[in-house]
Amino acid sequence: MDLRIEQACPQCGAPVELAETDRLLTCTFCGVRNHLEGRRPFRYVLPSARSADRGLLYAPYLRFKGTIFLVSGETISHRVVDTTQAAHPAAFLPPSLGVRPQAMRLRRLDPDVEHRYLEQSLAASAVLAKAALVSNQTGQAGRDLLHRAYIGESLSCLYLPLTRRRDTLVDAITGQRLAGPQELVGLSAQPFQEPWRVRFRASLCGRCGGPLDGTADSRVLTCANCHSAWSFADQGLAAVDWQIVPGGPGTALYLPFWQLFGRIPALEITTYADFVVRTNQPFLPRAEWRERPMSLWAPAFKLRPKIFLQAGRQATIGQHQLRPQAGRVRAGLFPATLPASEALQAAKILLAAATTSPRLVFPLLPRVRLVDPVSRLVYLPFVDKGHDWLQPETGVAIGKNILRFGRAM
Secondary structure, three states: OOOEEEEEOOOOOOEEEEEOOOOEEEOOOOOOEEEEEOOOOOEEEOOOOOOOOOOOEEEEEEEEEEEEEEEEOOEEEEEEEEEEEEOOOOOOOOOOOOOHHHHOEEEEOOOOOOOEEOOOOOOHHHHHHHHHHHOOOOHHHHHOEEEEEEEEEEEEEEEEEEEEEOOEEEEOOOOOEEEOHHHHOOOOOEOOOHHHOOEEEEOEOOOOOOEOEOOOOOOEEEOOOOOOEEEEOOOOEEEOOEEEOOOOOOEEEEEEEEEEEEEEHHHOEOEHHHHHHHOOOOOOOOHHHHHOEOEEEEEOOOOOHHHHHHHHHHHHHOHHHOOOEEOOOOOOEOOOOOOHHHHHHOHHHHHHHHOOOHHHHHHHHHHOOOEEEEEEEEEEEEEEEOOEEEOOOOOOEEEHHHHHHHHOO
């Protein structure tokens, strides 16, 4: 379940509500569209029972939500995980925030209010390690684990408001006593830090200055004026190399995939022909495939883990049937909600899913690296087949309900 964030429109001040994963704000009152810029993880506070109070003390918690993929033995397993962990060592803090973040409307940190913040001492990597344990997939996998990947993840820092009541520290939401005088000795806090600040920028094309289009959860925005595409960076927008495979008369939808180019020295894979041979595909490589650079294909939108692997596997194996052309904005483009960085994290998993010989490929995964990686966004045409969307060239099929469900992951 996504967290919900309340804030004011940076242009007119009207109330706006965003999901935790949203990066594009469109105000329904003034119509202004802005994208968020800032160093991640983004930081939010749970509203206190006395929201007008000044001088609150905030305790940090790290929240991870995403899919964990594990490769062990000759199997690939996966699970969706949602976990929150206290990021400060104070023993009096609750170990988790429970369901409160999902039940409440969160707010962004306000740099203009003089609150204090306990310092975050827990690294994000520790939260990811705990998420792997929470997934209940260590056990046998822990003894012969070959690879672990975190895909579709969101990592946020949430703050629990605390307030002093006489000589004690209490939860500013429930009023529960958390710490007495002795436990507060030596407790230090810091003011708001400038790197935490989130800025809102007008979503304008960096090439022609025209307005950029996208949904709230898009990770790539497009310009209908000059047909360019842009992704979010910590500072500003970055141009995206993108193409489209033209569809036939029955095309009703275009779904985005990340095409990940690169060499895989551990498996001696440089070309698509190498991939066909090394992964033991049930067909012989053609001569022209020896000139076709190797690429892995990952859905650029969120899906259930099993469907994500199936779609990526089929697109990777069937890529020789695709003929991408220069990208041009048109109707029916589905939003790209998974950034290229996460698609790259999925490279090993996609390679493992594509092989028909796990015994030959899986043991080499610890040494596998995608060398000199380059990403390109490619939109593939899909036709309506009743309950499913079907990609004619590669055979990728995605249920309509599954596609809708993925937007809420």
